[in-house]
Amino acid sequence: MSVRPLDARADDAGTAMTPPPGAQEMRGPSALGGDTRRFLYLSWTLAVTDFRLKFFGSVLGYLWQLMRPLMLFGVIYLVFVEFVNLGGGQKDWPLVILSGIMFFTFFSEATGGSVTSVVDRENLVRKIRFPRMVIPTAVLLTALMNFVLNLIVLLVFILVTGVDVTWRWIEAPVLIVAITVLALGMAMLLSSLYVIARDVKPIWDVALQVLFYGTPLLYPIETVSMEWARHLLMANPVAVIVQQWRFAVIDPTAPSAAAAAGGWLPLLIPLTIGVGVVAGGFVLFNRIAPRIAEEL
Amino acid sequence: MSTAASRYPRTVPETPPAVVVDDLNKVFRIPKDQVHTFKERALHPFRRTSYRHFQALEGISFSVPRGEFLGIVGRNGSGKSTLLKCLAGIYRPDSGRIFVDGRLSTFIELGVGFNPDLAALDNVVINGVMLGLTPSQARERYERILDFSELHDFQELKLKNYSSGMQVRLAFSVAIQVDADVMLIDEVLAVGDAAFQQKCFDVFGRLRDEGKTIMFVTHDMGSVIRFCDRAILLEQGRIRQIGDVHDISNEYLEMNFSRDEEPQQAAVAMADDPPADGKAPVAAPPRTRFGDGKAEIVEAWVENEHGEPSRTVRQGRPCRLVVRAHVHEPLENPIFGVTFEDTERHPLFATNSLTVTERTGAFAPGEVVEFSAAFENAFAPGRIYATPALAHGGGGVKWIDRMERSVSFISTGVESHGGLVNLPHDFAWTKTPATGSPAR
Numbered sequence: 001m002s003v004r005p006l007d008a009r010a011d012d013a014g015t016a017m018t019p020p021p022g023a024q025e026m027r028g029p030s031a032l033g034g035d036t037r038r039f040l041y042l043s044w045t046l047a048v049t050d051f052r053l054k055f056f057g058s059v060l061g062y063l064w065q066l067m068r069p070l071m072l073f074g075v076i077y078l079v080f081v082e083f084v085n086l087g088g089g090q091k092d093w094p095l096v097i098l099s100g101i102m103f104f105t106f107f108s109e110a111t112g113g114s115v116t117s118v119v120d121r122e123n124l125v126r127k128i129r130f131p132r133m134v135i136p137t138a139v140l141l142t143a144l145m146n147f148v149l150n151l152i153v154l155l156v157f158i159l160v161t162g163v164d165v166t167w168r169w170i171e172a173p174v175l176i177v178a179i180t181v182l183a184l185g186m187a188m189l190l191s192s193l194y195v196i197a198r199d200v201k202p203i204w205d206v207a208l209q210v211l212f213y214g215t216p217l218l219y220p221i222e223t224v225s226m227e228w229a230r231h232l233l234m235a236n237p238v239a240v241i242v243q244q245w246r247f248a249v250i251d252p253t254a255p256s257a258a259a260a261a262g263g264w265l266p267l268l269i270p271l272t273i274g275v276g277v278v279a280g281g282f283v284l285f286n287r288i289a290p291r292i293a294e295e296l
Numbered sequence: 297m298s299t300a301a302s303r304y305p306r307t308v309p310e311t312p313p314a315v316v317v318d319d320l321n322k323v324f325r326i327p328k329d330q331v332h333t334f335k336e337r338a339l340h341p342f343r344r345t346s347y348r349h350f351q352a353l354e355g356i357s358f359s360v361p362r363g364e365f366l367g368i369v370g371r372n373g374s375g376k377s378t379l380l381k382c383l384a385g386i387y388r389p390d391s392g393r394i395f396v397d398g399r400l401s402t403f404i405e406l407g408v409g410f411n412p413d414l415a416a417l418d419n420v421v422i423n424g425v426m427l428g429l430t431p432s433q434a435r436e437r438y439e440r441i442l443d444f445s446e447l448h449d450f451q452e453l454k455l456k457n458y459s460s461g462m463q464v465r466l467a468f469s470v471a472i473q474v475d476a477d478v479m480l481i482d483e484v485l486a487v488g489d490a491a492f493q494q495k496c497f498d499v500f501g502r503l504r505d506e507g508k509t510i511m512f513v514t515h516d517m518g519s520v521i522r523f524c525d526r527a528i529l530l531e532q533g534r535i536r537q538i539g540d541v542h543d544i545s546n547e548y549l550e551m552n553f554s555r556d557e558e559p560q561q562a563a564v565a566m567a568d569d570p571p572a573d574g575k576a577p578v579a580a581p582p583r584t585r586f587g588d589g590k591a592e593i594v595e596a597w598v599e600n601e602h603g604e605p606s607r608t609v610r611q612g613r614p615c616r617l618v619v620r621a622h623v624h625e626p627l628e629n630p631i632f633g634v635t636f637e638d639t640e641r642h643p644l645f646a647t648n649s650l651t652v653t654e655r656t657g658a659f660a661p662g663e664v665v666e667f668s669a670a671f672e673n674a675f676a677p678g679r680i681y682a683t684p685a686l687a688h689g690g691g692g693v694k695w696i697d698r699m700e701r702s703v704s705f706i707s708t709g710v711e712s713h714g715g716l717v718n719l720p721h722d723f724a725w726t727k728t729p730a731t732g733s734p735a736r
Binding site: 023024025026027028029037038041042044045046049052053123124125126127128129130290291293294 | 312316324381382383384385386387388389393394395396397400402404405408409411413414418421422425426427428430431
C-alpha cells in the first residue's frame with residue numbers, strides 16, 4: 001500500500017456526470033451499427049480493394065477470373081456432354097452447365113471466402129470501431145462483382161446460342177437476389193462460427209464439394225431415377241435456384257423447381273433451410289459481434 | 297490543487313462536457329484452456345470451459361470539457377488501452393455508460409487498413425474511410441495529405457516500397473485530415489524521426505487551439521506536461537488521481553520508483569507520537585543507526601517549494617530537508633548535518649551547521665530541535681537518499697544520532713545527461729581560426 005489512499009481525488013473542473021444533450025452513447029461494437037452510409041462506404045471500399053488486389057500485377061487481369069469458370073466449363077463440357085452424354089442431347093444443355101457453374105462459383109466464393117474473413121481482418125476489428133457486418137458483406141460484394149461480370153459473359157453466350165427471350169426472364173433478377181441473400185446468410189453463419197471454432201473451415205471445404213455434386217449442375221435432375229434422391233437434391237436451396245434458372249431463362253421445356261421437387265409443398269423444405277440459414281446467421285453474428293475484438 | 301483553475305484557462309466551464317464516462321466497468325474473461333476446435337469439444341464434452349476473470353476497469357467516472365487535452369497515464373496493464381478502446385467503441389463496457397458529444401475519431405494505430413500492394417491514393421482512401429471519411433472526401437483531401445507527408449515524389453510507389461518512416465508519415469497525414477470533434481490517441485507520437493515528431497507536435501498544438509477535445513494515452517510524461525491540460529492516472533483499472541499534469545507526472549514517477557520499496561511503509565511507527573499537523577512521516581525504520589542517543593531523531597521529511605511534505609521534488613525547484621529530534625540529555629554546541637546519496641551510495645551533497653557556525657547553543661532535556669537544509673534540487677532524476685545526523689562538536693566524530701538513508705525522495709525531471717547532478721550552468725564554445733605556420 002502506498003501512503004496516499006488509492007481513491008480517486010475528483011477534481012473540480014469538469015466532473016459533472018450529466019451527459020450533454022444530444023450526446024451519443026458509446027455502447028461498443030455491433031453487427032450493423034446505426035450509420036447506413038458508413039456501412040456501405042466501408043463495405044464497398046473493402047470489396048473494391050479486394051477485387052482489384054486479386055488482379056494486381058497480372059497481365060491479363062480480370063480475364064483470369066473469367067478463365068476459371070470457363071475452363072471448368074470446358075472440361076465438364078468435354079467429359080459430360082461429348083464423352084458421356086448426360087444431357088441426353090438436350091437443347092442448350094451446355095448453357096445450363098455454364099450458368100450452373102457460375103451460380104455455384106459465386107456461392108462458393110462468397111461463403112468460402114467469408115469463413116476466415118472476420119479473423120483475418122483482426123487488425124481492423126481490434127483497432128477501429130465499425131459495424132462488424134461490413135467484413136462478410138465486403139467478401140460477398142467482391143464475389144458479387146465477379147458474378148455480375150460472369151453473368152454478362154453468360155448473357156452473351158445465351159444470346160449467341162439463340163435462346164428465346166421470354167417474359168419468364170423477369171425471374172432472373174429474383175433468382176440472383178435469392179442466391180445473394182442465401183450466400184450472405186451463410187457468410188454470417190460461417191464467419192461467426194469460425195470465431196468460436198476453427199474447424200469450420202475444413203468442414204465447409206468438404207461441404208462445398210458435397211454441395212457441388214448435390215446440385216444438378218452436371219446432370220439434368222429429371223435423369224435421376226430414384227424419387228427419394230430427387231427430393232433430397234431439391235431440399236438444397238442452391239439446387240432450387242439453379243433449377244429454376246434453367247427453367248425460366250434457358251429452357252422452358254425443362255422442369256421448373258416446383259416440378260422437379262414434385263409440387264409446391266416440398267419447396268417449403270429448401271425455403272425453410274434458406275430462411276433458417278439467413279436468420280440464424282444474422283442472429284449468431286449479432287451475438288458474436290460485440291465481443292469479436294476480445295475473443296480473437 | 298488551488299491553482300488548478302488558472303492552469304487551464306482555455307476550459308470554459310459553461311460548455312457541456314464533450315465526453316462523460318459514468319461508472320465504467322470492464323471484465324475480461326480469459327479461458328483457462330482455450331478450446332478452438334470441435335474435436336476438443338467432442339473429446340471433452342462435459343468439461344466446461346473455466347474462465348479467469350480479470351477486472352480491467354473498475355468504477356471509472358470522469359468527464360472531459362469541450363476543448364480539453366486530457367492525458368491518460370498509468371503503468372503497463374493499468375487499463376489505459378482498455379479505457380481507450382471502450383471509449384472508441386471497440387470493446388463493449390460490462391456496465392456503466394459512456395457519452396460522446398460530437399464526431400469521434402480513434403488513433404489506436406496509424407494506417408489501419410493500409411495495404412502494402414497498393415499505391416498512396418488507394419491507401420489514403422481505405423484509411424480515410426476507416427477513419428470516417430467518405431471515399432470522395434478522402435480523394436478531395438489527397439493533395440493536402442501528400443503535401444503534409446512530403447511524399448509527392450513517391451505517390452506512384454506501392455506502399456511496400458516505402459520506408460517505415462514514410463508509411464508512418466502518410467498514415468499520420470491521413471489521420472489529421474479527419475475532422476473529428478473528439479480524438480482518441482494511443483501513443484502514436486512514439487514514431488517517426490525527430491523532425492516529423494516536431495511536426496506532429498505542431499499539429500497537436502493547432503488542434504488544441506482549434507478547440508478539439510483530445511484524449512491521449514502515453515507513458516511519456518514529457519509530452520503530457522507539454523500538451524495536456526489535465527491528466528488521469530490509472531492504477532489497476534481504477535482512477536488513482538485526476539488533475540494537474542505536474543502532480544500526475546510526479547505521482548506516476550513516484551509510483552514507478554516505489555514499486556519495490558514496500559517495507560519502507562512501516563516507517564510510520566517511528567514517530568513516538570504521530571504528528572497532528574498531517575505531515576507524512578517519510579523516514580524509514582533505521583537500517584543503520586549510530587550514536588550515543590543523547591538526542592534522538594524522531595522525524596525527517598522533505599518539503600517541496602510550497603512547504604508541503606512531498607515524496608517527489610522536481611528538478612531545479614527549491615526544496616528543504618527537515619529533521620526533528622528530541623533532546624534526552626544536555627548538549628553543548630552539537631553539529632547538525634545531512635548527507636544526500638543516490639541509489640548506488642554515491643555521496644552527492646553534504647552540508648551541516650558548521651557552514652553557519654560552530655556555536656549552535658545549549659540544549660536541555662525535553663527540548664525539541666528542528667533543523668533543515670534548503671537547496672535547489674540539482675540531483676539527476678531518480679531516488680535520492682538522505683542521512684540526517686547529530687554529532688558532538690569538537691574534534692573527531694562522535695555521533696549523537698545518525699540514521700543512514702532514512703529519508704528518500706524522487707527527483708523528477710527530464711534533464712539527465714549522465715551526471716549525478718545537474719548544476720545550473722551555461723554552455724558555450726568558440727572557434728579560433730588557424731594561425732601561424734601550417735603543420736608540415
